[in-house]
Amino acid sequence: MNQNSKLPFPMPNYDLTGKVAIVTGGTKGLGYGVVMTLAHFGAKVVITSRHQDDCDRVAKEVVDLGGEAIGIKTDVQIKDEVDALVKKTVEKYGKLDMMVNNAGVAITKPILKMSEAEYNTVMDSNLRSVFFGSAAAAREMIRQGNGGRIINMASVGGLIGTKNISTYGASKAAVLNLTKGMAMEFGKYNITVNSVCPGYVKTALNAEFLDDPDYQEKMFKKIPLKRWGKVEEVAAIVLFLASDFSGIITGSYIVADMGTTCG
Ligand SMILES: NC(=O)c1ccc[n+]([C@@H]2O[C@H](COP(=O)([O-])OP(=O)(O)OC[C@H]3O[C@@H](n4cnc5c(N)ncnc54)[C@H](OP(=O)(O)O)[C@@H]3O)[C@@H](O)[C@H]2O)c1
Numbered sequence: 001m002n003q004n005s006k007l008p009f010p011m012p013n014y015d016l017t018g019k020v021a022i023v024t025g026g027t028k029g030l031g032y033g034v035v036m037t038l039a040h041f042g043a044k045v046v047i048t049s050r051h052q053d054d055c056d057r058v059a060k061e062v063v064d065l066g067g068e069a070i071g072i073k074t075d076v077q078i079k080d081e082v083d084a085l086v087k088k089t090v091e092k093y094g095k096l097d098m099m100v101n102n103a104g105v106a107i108t109k110p111i112l113k114m115s116e117a118e119y120n121t122v123m124d125s126n127l128r129s130v131f132f133g134s135a136a137a138a139r140e141m142i143r144q145g146n147g148g149r150i151i152n153m154a155s156v157g158g159l160i161g162t163k164n165i166s167t168y169g170a171s172k173a174a175v176l177n178l179t180k181g182m183a184m185e186f187g188k189y190n191i192t193v194n195s196v197c198p199g200y201v202k203t204a205l206n207a208e209f210l211d212d213p214d215y216q217e218k219m220f221k222k223i224p225l226k227r228w229g230k231v232e233e234v235a236a237i238v239l240f241l242a243s244d245f246s247g248i249i250t251g252s253y254i255v256a257d258m259g260t261t262c263g
Helices: 029-040 052-064 079-093 116-144 166-189 213-220 231-242
Strands: 020-024 044-048 068-071 098-101 148-153 191-198 252-256
Touching (some): 020 029, 020 116, 029 098, 044 052, 098 116, 116 166, 231 252
Parallel strands (some): 020 098, 044 068, 098 148
């Protein structure tokens, strides 16, 4: 950046000082990257997963690095727990500015082998969670009257069909549609709602496949950039959607897939 140059108009920035964010599934993988990034840029972060010890460990890591965070165990499949999460966040930090609906699961199985319980787990973790998480967050943001940001972790799996993870793909496609409906309902309250569609990023969700050299070779033939994404690259997109830079973007999604869905 040229420190000596001046702009003739105010330019937004990435500063999140004073903002309060919830990141679901913030203990591992992409969510962990989002937690660390939002905290680094000044947000107070509430970290959730189904394990309080993991939430506490990551919150301590944030604090040790000079940020501010707490962990609140929450199963995003359960509406009452999600409502309580928002309530406890406001009790602790006085407000809520950003809801990052990141927690999600994938079950890799052909459709004919998926049980009803497995179907419910995927749909409840990936879609129900976003519906009720966003509703709880929006209710609080509307009450506060200062707008807000809702950011949903969808997937390229929601844009194209993929064998053996159809339930996952359907849940993520529904998140993209829900993002648009919520953007329309919440826009008048200055709440933006957007999604991110990452391609493959190596995390606990998929390390088993992505570490397999045969699978890697097969996939890299189809991926223009010939590599997996990185956690911090997805976190940077969430930061953009959380910041003033993206103030006029709502009901949209950013595809971050190394070009996978170009062809
Ligand atoms: N990695 C990729 O390549 C990729 C690509 C596209 C989209 N995504 C999406 O990105 C999101 C994060 O994926 P990831 O790869 O980072 O997964 P991950 O490494 O498996 O981490 C998932 C996180 O979500 C939490 N979680 C899972 N179910 C939960 C529930 N019911 N309630 C609360 N927390 C729950 C997990 O903690 P506990 O298990 O301890 O609860 C963990 O913190 C998901 O929505 C996924 O679909 C990932």
